[in-house]
Every structure is written in C-alpha cells, then in structure tokens.
Amino acid sequence: MPDLKARIEALLFASDQPLRFDRLLSLLEADTESLRNALQQLQHEYYHPGRGIVLQEVAGGFQLRTRPEYAPWVLKLTRSRALRLSRAATETLAVVAYRQPITRAEVEYLRGVDSGGVLRALMEKQLVRCVGKKDVPGRPLLYGTGQKFLELFGLKGLSDLPQLSEFAGDEDLALSMELDFDHAE
Amino acid sequence: MPDLKARIEALLFASDQPLRFDRLLSLLEADTESLRNALQQLQHEYYHPGRGIVLQEVAGGFQLRTRPEYAPWVLKLTRSRALRLSRAATETLAVVAYRQPITRAEVEYLRGVDSGGVLRALMEKQLVRCVGKKDVPGRPLLYGTGQKFLELFGLKGLSDLPQLSEFAGDEDLALSMELDFDHAE
Amino acid sequence: MSYRIKLEQFEGPLDLLLHLVVKSEMDIYDIQIAQITAQYLDYLSLMKAHQLDVAGEFLVMAATLLHIKSRTLLPASPRDEENDEGVDPRAELVQRLLEYRRYKEGAEKLEAYPQLNRDVFIRPEQSMQEEGPSEAVPADLNDSPVSLFELVEALRRVLQDKPPPAPHTIISSPWSVEQGMRLLRRRLNGEEYVSFEQCFSGVTGRSEVIVVFIAMLELVKLGQLRLVQLNPQGTIYLYPQPELHSDRCVAALAPHSCEEL
Numbered sequence: 313m314p315d316l317k318a319r320i321e322a323l324l325f326a327s328d329q330p331l332r333f334d335r336l337l338s339l340l341e342a343d344t345e346s347l348r349n350a351l352q353q354l355q356h357e358y359y360h361p362g363r364g365i366v367l368q369e370v371a372g373g374f375q376l377r378t379r380p381e382y383a384p385w386v387l388k389l390t391r392s393r394a395l396r397l398s399r400a401a402t403e404t405l406a407v408v409a410y411r412q413p414i415t416r417a418e419v420e421y422l423r424g425v426d427s428g429g430v431l432r433a434l435m436e437k438q439l440v441r442c443v444g445k446k447d448v449p450g451r452p453l454l455y456g457t458g459q460k461f462l463e464l465f466g467l468k469g470l471s472d473l474p475q476l477s478e479f480a481g482d483e484d485l486a487l488s489m490e491l492d493f494d495h496a497e
Numbered sequence: 498m499p500d501l502k503a504r505i506e507a508l509l510f511a512s513d514q515p516l517r518f519d520r521l522l523s524l525l526e527a528d529t530e531s532l533r534n535a536l537q538q539l540q541h542e543y544y545h546p547g548r549g550i551v552l553q554e555v556a557g558g559f560q561l562r563t564r565p566e567y568a569p570w571v572l573k574l575t576r577s578r579a580l581r582l583s584r585a586a587t588e589t590l591a592v593v594a595y596r597q598p599i600t601r602a603e604v605e606y607l608r609g610v611d612s613g614g615v616l617r618a619l620m621e622k623q624l625v626r627c628v629g630k631k632d633v634p635g636r637p638l639l640y641g642t643g644q645k646f647l648e649l650f651g652l653k654g655l656s657d658l659p660q661l662s663e664f665a666g667d668e669d670l671a672l673s674m675e676l677d678f679d680h681a682e
Numbered sequence: 683m684s685y686r687i688k689l690e691q692f693e694g695p696l697d698l699l700l701h702l703v704v705k706s707e708m709d710i711y712d713i714q715i716a717q718i719t720a721q722y723l724d725y726l727s728l729m730k731a732h733q734l735d736v737a738g739e740f741l742v743m744a745a746t747l748l749h750i751k752s753r754t755l756l757p758a759s760p761r762d763e764e765n766d767e768g769v770d771p772r773a774e775l776v777q778r779l780l781e782y783r784r785y786k787e788g789a790e791k792l793e794a795y796p797q798l799n800r801d802v803f804i805r806p807e808q809s810m811q812e813e814g815p816s817e818a819v820p821a822d823l824n825d826s827p828v829s830l831f832e833l834v835e836a837l838r839r840v841l842q843d844k845p846p847p848a849p850h851t852i853i854s855s856p857w858s859v860e861q862g863m864r865l866l867r868r869r870l871n872g873e874e875y876v877s878f879e880q881c882f883s884g885v886t887g888r889s890e891v892i893v894v895f896i897a898m899l900e901l902v903k904l905g906q907l908r909l910v911q912l913n914p915q916g917t918i919y920l921y922p923q924p925e926l927h928s929d930r931c932v933a934a935l936a937p938h939s940c941e942e943l
Contacts, residue, residue, distance in 0.1 A: 321549030322567035323574055328806040331574075339573055364506030382507035388524055389508055389516075399836070406837035422840055449859055449896045465830050472630055476834060478638050479617065479627075513805065565801040579800040584789075585693055591789035607781060610694035610739050626829045643829065650795045651802065659791035661784045 316342055316350040330373030404430045405439060409461065409473060413443050413454035431455065439464065501527055501535040515558025515648065556647035557654060589615045590624060594646065594658060598628045598639035616640065624649060695743035696782040698725060703779065710779060713772055715754055719747040750775060857890055862897030866907075870922040875910070878918035901926070 319340055324331060331339075337347055351367075351374065358367040358376075368377050378386050397405070407422050408414055408431075419427045434440040435458075443456035457470070467473060504525055509516060516524075522532055536552075536559065543552040543561075550561050563571055572579055582590070592607050593599055593616075604612045619625040620640075628641035647654065692698040702721045703710055723744060729736050753771035770776075796802045865885075870876055885894055898920070901907035906926040911918045 315547070315549075318547055318549035318564065319567055319570055322563040322803075323549070323570055325550050325561070325805060326563055326571045326803045327574060339570060362500070362503055364500075364503035364508070365510050376510070378507040378511050379503065382504055385504050385508055385524060386511045389511055402832060402836040403840050406833045407840055409833065410837055450899055465833065466629070467830075468629075474627060474630075474638055474830060474834060476838060479620070479831065479834060510805065513807065560804060562798075562802040562804055565796040568801045568803070571803045575803075575806075577799075580797070581800060582793075582797075587789045587793050588693055588786065591792055592785045594792075595785060595788055607778075607785060608694055609696035609743070609778070609782065610737070620829075620831045621835075623829065623831075627831055649798050650792055651798065652795075659788060659795075661788050 316340065316346060317354050320347075320350055320354055324367065324374060324376045327375070330370050330375040332373040336374070398430075400425075400427075400430050401434060405434060405457075405461070408434070408440050408455050409457050409470075412456035412470075413446075414456075415446050415452040415454055417452060419455070501525065501531055502539050505532075505535055505539055509552065509559060509561050512560075515556050515560040517558040521559070553651060554653045555651050556644050560648075562651070583615075585610075585612075585615050586619060590619060590642070590646065593619075593625050593640050594642045594655070595661060597641035597655075598631075599641075600631055600637040600639055602637065604640070694737075695740045696779060697786070698722065698740070699743065699775075700779055700783055700786070710783075711776060713776060713779075715747065715751050715772055719744075719751050722747055746775065857893045859893060859897050859900060862890075862893040863901060865894060866897055866901060866920075867926060870907075870920060870926060873922065875919045875921045878909075878920065881920060 320336060323336065323339060333347070333351075336342075336351075337344065340347065342350075355367045358365060364379055364382055365376050366379055368375055370377075403423060404419060404427050407419050411418065411422070416428060416431060419431065431440060435442070435455075438458045438460040440455050440461070441458035442453050444454045445451040446454050461467075462469065505521060508521065508524060518532070518536075521527075521536075522529065525532065527535075540552045543550060549564055549567055551564055553560055553562050555562075568579070588608060589604060589612050592604050596603065596607070601612065601616060604616065616625060620627070623643050623645040625640050625646070626643040627638050629639045630636040631639050642655070646652075647657075652658065692701065699718065699722065702718055702725070703713060706714075706717065706721070708714055708718070726736055726740060726744060729740075750771045798804065866881060869881055881898065882891055882894060885891055898907065898909075902909060904925070906923050908921040908923060909918055910921055
C-alpha cells in the first residue's frame with residue numbers, strides 16, 4: 313500500500329483521541345509489519361525541527377499533538393478564541409431586544425431563571441443598556457439594547473429586527489407565540 | 498523567525514476554525530512578508546501525494562483538512578455517516594448563494610416551489626443567514642449565505658463559486674423579475 | 683403510458699418542464715408549447731394515478747402552460763400588437779426555465795465539490811482537552827458568530843418553555859400599596875424597632891408579601907422608616923421615624939384609611 317502513511321496521517325488527524333496500533337490495523341486493513349514501518353516513518357518525518365506537530369505515543373496509542381515549545385502561541389489562540397454567546401446570554405439578549413424597555417423582573421419572568429448576572433455581562437459588553445426607570449412602585453430599571461447590539465447583528469436600526477413570524481417555515485407557530493407574549497405581562 | 502512555519506502549523510492544527518491571515522499575523526507577531534512566504538511554503542509541503550492532510554484556503558482563512566480520497570477511512574473511524582444535503586437543500590443553497598441578498602419570494606419564484614421549510618433548515622445549519630430587509634413595501638427579509646456555507650464546500654469566498662453558464666437575455670430577465678416581485682410582495 | 687418516469691424525482695414544476703424539454707430534444711428557446719403541455723399534463727395524471735399528492739405549484743404551472751398555449755393559438759389582435767410589439771407569449775416561461783437551469787447546474791457543480799464531513803474532515807474537538815471557564819459573553823464580539831436567526835430562535839425557546847399563562851400568574855393582589863403601608867404602621871405603632879421578618883408574620887400569599895415589601899420601600903423613601911442591619915447577613919430591623927405617624931401623612935393617604943386603623 314503506497315499511501316498507507318498518508319492514510320495513517322489522515323486518521324490520526326481526524327481522531328479525537330489516541331489511536332491504538334490494533335485499531336489502526338483493523339481500520340486500514342494493513343499487515344502488522346507495513347503498519348509498523350509506516351508509523352515509524354511518519355513519526356520520523358514529524359520529528360523534525362521545522363515541524364509544529366509531533367506524532368506521539370501516548371496512553372497506549374498514537375496521537376498528533378502540537379509541539380510543547382509552541383504552547384504559548386496555542387494558548388494565545390485558544391484564549392482569544394471567539395467564544396460564542398452562551399445560551400443564557402443569547403436568550404436574555406433576545407428577550408431584551410424584542411421586549412424593550414423591560415425590567416429585570418420581567419426578563420426573569422419570561423426566562424424563568426435569575427438573569428442578573430447575564431444582564432450585567434451584557435451591559436458590560438454594551439449589548440444591553442439602561443434606558444430609564446419604570447413608573448411603578450420601586451421604580452425598577454428598564455433595559456434596552458445598546459449600540460453594540462445593532463453592530464453585532466448588522467442592523468440599521470431596531471425596526472430591522474425580524475419578527476418571529478417573518479422567518480420562513482413557521483408561520484403558525486410564530487402567531488401563537490406573539491399572542492403568548494402579550495399575556496406575559 | 499526560523500520556526501515561523503512550525504508555529505503556523507501548530508496554530509492551524511490547534512484551531513477549530515479557519516484562521517485568517519491577519520489573525521495569524523497578530524498571534525505570531527510576524528511581518529506580512531515572512532508570514533505569506535511561510536504559509537506558501539507550508540502549503541507547498543502539504544501539497545504532496547504522500548500526505549493525508551492538506552492546507553487549504555477556506556472562508557477567508559487557512560485550515561488543515563484531510564484529503565478527500567481518505568474519506569472512507571475517516572468515516573470508518575468516526576463511525577458516522579457522511580453528511581448529505583438533500584437535492585432541495587443544495588438547489589436552494591445554490592439559488593441563495595448566487596443571487597444573494599434574496600428574499601424568500603424570489604427564491605420560490607426561481608425554484609418554482611415553496612421553499613420555506615428548506616430555508617429554515619438551512620438557517621438552522623447556519624448555511625444561510627438573514628442579512629437584512631429589502632427596501633420594498635412589507636420589508637421582507639433578505640437571505641444570504643453564511644461563513645459555514647464557505648466552510649462546507651471549501652470555498653475561499655463567494656467569488657470561488659462555480660461559474661454559471663451565461664445565456665442571452667440575462668439582463669432583461671433581471672428587470673422583469675424585479676417587476677414581478679413588486680407585485681408579488 | 684409509453685414512457686417511464688421515476689416519480690417524485692422532480693424538485694418542482696420547473697424541474698419537470700426542463701426534463702420534458704430535454705427529453706424531447708427541443709430547443710429551449712423554441713419550445714413546442716402544445717406538445718410540452720400535453721406531456722406535462724400526462725405526467726400530472728400519472729402522479730394522480732399513483733396517488734401522489736400533486737403540489738399546488740404543479741397545477742399552477744399547468745394553468746400557465748394552457749394559458750400560453752391558448753395565446754399562441756389565437757391570432758394576435760391589432761391592439762395586442764401595438765402594446766406588446768408582438769412579445770412571444772412563451773418568453774417569460776423560457777426565461778424562467780433558463781434561469782432555473784443555471785441554478786440547477788450550479789447546484790450540481792457545488793454538489794461535486796469536496797464537502798466538509800462528507801469528503802474532507804477537520805480536527806474534531808479533543809475529548810481530553812481542558813476547557814476554559816465558559817464566559818457568558820465572548821471576549822471579542824466582532825468574531826462571535828451569532829446570527830439574527832439564532833436570536834429569534836432563542837426567543838422562541840424562551841416562549842416555548844413558558845407554560846401557557848394561567849389566571850394565577852396574573853398578580854391581582856387584593857391589597858394596595860396603601861393598605862400595605864397601613865399594615866406596617868399598625869405593626870410599628872409604639873415599637874422602637876421591629877425585625878424584618880416580624881413585619882411579614884401573618885402575611886400569606888406571594889403577592890401580599892410583595893405589596894408589603896413595596897410599601898416598606900415607599901416608607902423608607904418618604905423618610906418615615908429606616909432600615910438597619912447590624913451585621914452582614916444579620917437581621918434587618920425597621921426603625922419607625924417620627925414622621926410615620928404624623929397626621930399630615932395619614933391624611934395624605936387613601937380616604938378610607940380610618941377603617942383599618
């Protein structure tokens with residue numbers, strides 16, 4: 313098998329854990345001797361100062377890993393990785409965006425969970441801001457979306473925000489949702 | 498930087514999404530010229546019949562991917578079935594990709610069939626996204642392809658889409674379509 | 683039926699029409715409308731014969747074809763010629779078919795590209811990789827891939843999880859804030875201080891507790907009450923201020939304040 317090495321490389325790359333020798337053997341339907349040779353050759357090729365990855369024997373299997381000396385850069389990468397908005401954050405943002413101005417208590421009523429921490433985090437990112445106080449006893453703060461919100465979603469203004477009913481394929485559901493919403497208060 | 502190439506390799510290996518040139522630039526604190534050279538060299542090294550991985554330019558960034566010819570083995574490894582788009586999904590995706598930004602009514606006119614369900618499924622997969630609202634009465638949503646679309650087909654950008662055959666009367670058609678839609682919406 | 687067509691293989695009427703045109707080796711720019719209409723209708727009856735639902739779009743196209751056919755058969759009236767300058771009644775259909783054919787080709791070409799998770803694979807998430815603490819909000823918002831669709835989906839989720847509004851969720855307290863204030867005045871009457879908990883003793887019902895609490899805050903705001911906490915986490919005490927029982931304030935309250943006091 314002339315491309316046995318390439319196949320091993322593809323498998324190791326695509327695996328989320330170390331691959332044992334016998335697993336590789338059965339996956340590639342190779343014989344023990346050629347697999348051992350190909351693995352050694354591949355390991356040798358990776359073991360070269362110009363490479364950023366090594367082929368390591370680990371936990372009884374084989375795995376491709378970044379070279380330890382490049383850990384600082386890899387860490388920089390993973391730390392700066394664009395984390396997705398968490399589910400809680402997206403939900404809270406959605407409620408604020410569509411129901412603004414809205415108090416924290418109202419957000420929590422709709423979401424069914426404490427939302428103070430998420431609201432604060434969203435305010436720090438300027439996705440949500442304080443837009444006033446509600447004219448009821450206690451004068452609770454009213455929240456609305458901030459400038460960054462429009463930027464993040466590429467909206468010209470709040471009127472560009474799609475309504476539930478506008479998205480393709482769920483006209484009936486959307487209608488019942490809109491009705492539910494008005495009951496919430 | 499003698500090991501710039503190795504650092505790039507480590508970063509590309511560790512990243513879960515394509516890395517843009519300027520992202521690499523800031524992570525590695527390299528200069529444009531050396532980074533470009535190192536990337537080219539690395540790409541060249543991966544582009545070798547004995548390799549199981551390629552370095553591809555995709556969705557405006559760089560990414561390591563397994564070679565297509567080794568798909569059967571990788572699928573065996575992950576015990577997953579190959580992801581397949583339905584014909585309706587591919588067709589709708591093509592219409593959105595070539596004609597974006599486009600409204601749902603326009604997609605349906607071009608395909609000749611109701612496309613709400615397919616559009617919704619494509620949005621759930623993040624292959625299609627909402628890019629704004631059309632400035633006509635009713636302000637219908639405009640759809641376009643997302644980052645995930647480019648990643649799915651391994652395209653550098655939208656200019657990388659397969660060329661469509663030309664035909665006479667193209668401009669007239671575009672005009673007549675505009676008129677039709679103003680009535681339809 | 684002399685020809686066999688695998689049923690259900692068409693994406694829609696345009697797809698079917700294109701197939702018929704190609705199969706009949708017709709010039710797409712010069713469609714024999716009578717022939718193609720007959721074939722199209724044949725196919726629809728074939729679908730019906732197989733008890734397949736014929737989608738509305740197929741029927742609309744049938745009507746369109748019949749309409750075009752009738753227009754090609756009629757001699758053009760002089761007025762038509764003036765207005766349309768002899769526009770071919772097939773023109774729009776031909777253009778739609780051409781356009782459809784382009785995108786169908788585009789889709790076929792795309793289909794042949796190596797696809798992620800079908801032909802090519804990227805590094806999967808590593809099962810042993812340690813994950814950083816998941817922040818509520820990403821560090822770099824500009825890179826965070828949240829789409830408007832996801833936002834709407836999140837809203838849908840929130841609303842879906844909500845049980846249908848029942849009458850009991852509507853706060854319809856029998857008490858007003860004024861009544862809450864009267865209750866507090868009564869409790870504090872003649873006392874140097876009263877603990878926070880004591881104020882609520884005998885107050886049953888969530889909405890009543892809320893009303894009393896709001897009344898408490900109102901009194902603090904009016905300067906008639908002070909809240910004191912000696913230790914962190916410790917008991918909170920209410921200290922009535924002289925203004926609490928002043929006539930002026932009582933008079934300013936609801937007219938029926940005498941009933942309960």
